[in-house]
Amino acid sequence: MTAPSLLPSLASGARILIIRLRSIGHIVLLTPALRLLKEWRPDLYTSVVVEPRFRELLDGHPDVDEVLDPGCGTGWEKTASRLRAVREFRRRDFSLCLNLHGGPTSTVLTSLSGARSRAGFEHFRARPVYDFLIPDARTILGQPVIHTAEHQASAFFWLGLPRGKVPRSRLFVAADCEVWWRTKRIGLGVPAGREYAILHPTALYATKQWTAENFARLGAYLEGEAGLVPVYTCGQGESAALDAVERAAGVPIRRLEGASLGEFLAVLAGARFFLGNDSGPAHIAVALGRPSLVIFGSSSSQTWGPWPRDGPGHVVQNFWECNPCPGDRCYRFAQPECILSVRFEQVRAALDAALRAVDS
Numbered sequence: 001m002t003a004p005s006l007l008p009s010l011a012s013g014a015r016i017l018i019i020r021l022r023s024i025g026h027i028v029l030l031t032p033a034l035r036l037l038k039e040w041r042p043d044l045y046t047s048v049v050v051e052p053r054f055r056e057l058l059d060g061h062p063d064v065d066e067v068l069d070p071g072c073g074t075g076w077e078k079t080a081s082r083l084r085a086v087r088e089f090r091r092r093d094f095s096l097c098l099n100l101h102g103g104p105t106s107t108v109l110t111s112l113s114g115a116r117s118r119a120g121f122e123h124f125r126a127r128p129v130y131d132f133l134i135p136d137a138r139t140i141l142g143q144p145v146i147h148t149a150e151h152q153a154s155a156f157f158w159l160g161l162p163r164g165k166v167p168r169s170r171l172f173v174a175a176d177c178e179v180w181w182r183t184k185r186i187g188l189g190v191p192a193g194r195e196y197a198i199l200h201p202t203a204l205y206a207t208k209q210w211t212a213e214n215f216a217r218l219g220a221y222l223e224g225e226a227g228l229v230p231v232y233t234c235g236q237g238e239s240a241a242l243d244a245v246e247r248a249a250g251v252p253i254r255r256l257e258g259a260s261l262g263e264f265l266a267v268l269a270g271a272r273f274f275l276g277n278d279s280g281p282a283h284i285a286v287a288l289g290r291p292s293l294v295i296f297g298s299s300s301s302q303t304w305g306p307w308p309r310d311g312p313g314h315v316v317q318n319f320w321e322c323n324p325c326p327g328d329r330c331y332r333f334a335q336p337e338c339i340l341s342v343r344f345e346q347v348r349a350a351l352d353a354a355l356r357a358v359d360s
Helices: 003-009 024-028 031-040 052-057 075-091 104-112 137-141 148-158 175-187 212-226 239-249 261-269 280-287 344-359
Strands: 015-019 045-049 066-068 096-099 117-121 132-134 196-200 229-233 273-277 292-295 313-316
Touching: 003 117, 003 132, 003 148, 015 104, 024 052, 024 148, 024 280, 031 045, 031 148, 052 261, 066 075, 075 104, 096 104, 104 117, 132 148, 137 148, 175 261, 196 212, 196 280, 212 229, 212 239, 212 273, 212 344, 229 261, 261 280, 273 280, 273 344, 280 292, 280 313, 292 344, 313 344
Parallel strands: 015 045, 015 096, 045 066, 096 117, 117 132, 196 229, 196 273, 273 292, 292 313
Antiparallel strands: none
């Protein structure tokens, strides 16, 4: 069997295992490919493996039949949990296992999945694990620059999904989370009927994190000039970033901390606007159809910008010859000039333009 005939040849009701363990951005940007697959072959049963902390992104998603746990924990607990996960995989008798992650854990899960066919990108380690090696997405799509959403969709195209336009990402909010937010927002000082903006000042690396002082200024600008209530958000263990914004603001800010991922979806779904660094929440906001402005530093906005490129997401980024870089530190300067060079006035002008586009 050749790779392009694999997906078309699967019997009706066949099961597919897709491994995409993390993170928020990758999982959100997988949803366009899942949508294409479900629209083409609704008869296939699709299981997606993600780490438990991310499963709320896909729970209840119409393009996903089942979300599976890869097995987590530490020490012997982790080993036992992973063995249970493998037993669950094998019990389902998958026709295909598609590894889109590529790390050691996903490789082990692929090799032990019991799937009759196994596929992964040709640059992955442990190539003998796979029956089908998928070429670089640039080769598949015939274009020099590839967005992450296109990269993941290209694997399905190579395996026989009819080539087509990669649609936008999409996510769905659980009803109980909507109820939670209707109550929570009042306690934050955002009564029903008041429009609010989400400001997300955190990112994985300092090279991607705009200054707290600038985020404080933006909050004041949104409230004073745009009539939007600013709500600052952060993930688990990131409260120090909001502390810094509050110090810079000189007054208490509206802080949303400790929300589950599902609850955070409800918060973003109701926002008039999202403004933040290049991070997972930016992808969530765009997938929920929220107008957004994303500030980029060390990473490539061509690869990681809002999807689709002509959608509701906008980018502010200054050009540097060293961009993109790994981002864990600045490899060229004493401090990350790529993100620090983005001026408040730049972002304010882009914000004004984006808000005018929303109103038009």
